[in-house]
Amino acid sequence: MITVQGLQAGYGKLFVLNDISHTFPKGEFTAILGPNGSGKSTLLKSIFGITSVFSGKITIDEKNLVGVPTEKISSYGIAYIPQRQNIFTGLTVLENLMLVTRKYPKAETQRLLAEINELFPILMKRSSQPAGQLSGGERQMVAIALGWLLKPQVMLLDEPSAGLSPRFAIEVFRVLQQLAHQGMTLIVVEQNARRVLDWCEKVCILREGQIVFTGTAEECRNDEHTVKNYLGVYSHKTI
Numbered sequence: 406m407i408t409v410q411g412l413q414a415g416y417g418k419l420f421v422l423n424d425i426s427h428t429f430p431k432g433e434f435t436a437i438l439g440p441n442g443s444g445k446s447t448l449l450k451s452i453f454g455i456t457s458v459f460s461g462k463i464t465i466d467e468k469n470l471v472g473v474p475t476e477k478i479s480s481y482g483i484a485y486i487p488q489r490q491n492i493f494t495g496l497t498v499l500e501n502l503m504l505v506t507r508k509y510p511k512a513e514t515q516r517l518l519a520e521i522n523e524l525f526p527i528l529m530k531r532s533s534q535p536a537g538q539l540s541g542g543e544r545q546m547v548a549i550a551l552g553w554l555l556k557p558q559v560m561l562l563d564e565p566s567a568g569l570s571p572r573f574a575i576e577v578f579r580v581l582q583q584l585a586h587q588g589m590t591l592i593v594v595e596q597n598a599r600r601v602l603d604w605c606e607k608v609c610i611l612r613e614g615q616i617v618f619t620g621t622a623e624e625c626r627n628d629e630h631t632v633k634n635y636l637g638v639y640s641h642k643t644i
């Protein structure tokens with residue numbers, strides 16, 4: 406469980422997040438929504454220790470994360486998948502995966518690759534192809550698989566569906582939903598509310614660095630005020 410309390414954070418002297426308090430429960434898929442520039446990526450980066458935190462608390466299972474180096478945050482079981490540059494395009498798919506699996510014994514590596522084959526069937530078909538030749542959706546799968554191989558308890562993903570066709574976006578969210586069902590905590594920034602609301606359990610909407618709505622995906626969908634004011638025109642039948 407990740408808890409954020411009274412968080413003020415930003416870059417250098419710039420305040421971006423203003424008094425954010427929120428709990429991300431274990432094993433739940435939470436979408437962070439909100440317009441461009443509202444601080445969504447900054448919130449993920451703050452959890453991963455790569456912003457300036459001015460005040461407030463961030464904890465994982467009561468362990469403090471503020472001021473903790475990123476390597477140590479990783480060792481607490483948190484993986485961060487940034488929006489861009491999240492894979493090595495010059496390496497093949499398998500070489501990308503091996504960057505992580507080489508730290509495991511051979512039998513464990515075999516088991517993990519078999520599991521990847523189940524979770525991300527597309528990837529093993531592409532295993533000998535340079536990752537740079539893959540489609541956007543396939544690259545995103547590689548990025549998620551790389552995060553997953555670290556066996557994190559919590560995965561932070563920044564706009565995993567950006568630039569993807571609806572078909573691939575669904576594929577990405579299907580995998581993420583499955584990971585949450587297996588007990589992983591997912592905190593997923595998404596710009597397109599329509600796309601994610603059918604897949605996530607919880608929603609947290611940011612505007613100008615503040616939380617303006619938190620609730621379940623269903624509460625969000627049924628809250629006309631929130632939909633109209635914070636998400637724009639929304640119809641969950643669109644995808």
Ligand code: ADP
Nearest residue numbers: 416419421439440441442443444445446447448
């Ligand atoms: P979102 O992900 O919701 O689009 P961000 O968290 O990326 O928003 O950005 C929130 C604000 O922080 C914006 O005003 C943006 O210009 C600023 N910002 C983002 N990254 C940096 C950075 N590395 N240095 C300085 N300001 C930044």
Ligand code: MG
Nearest residue numbers: 445446447594
């Ligand atoms: Mg962003």
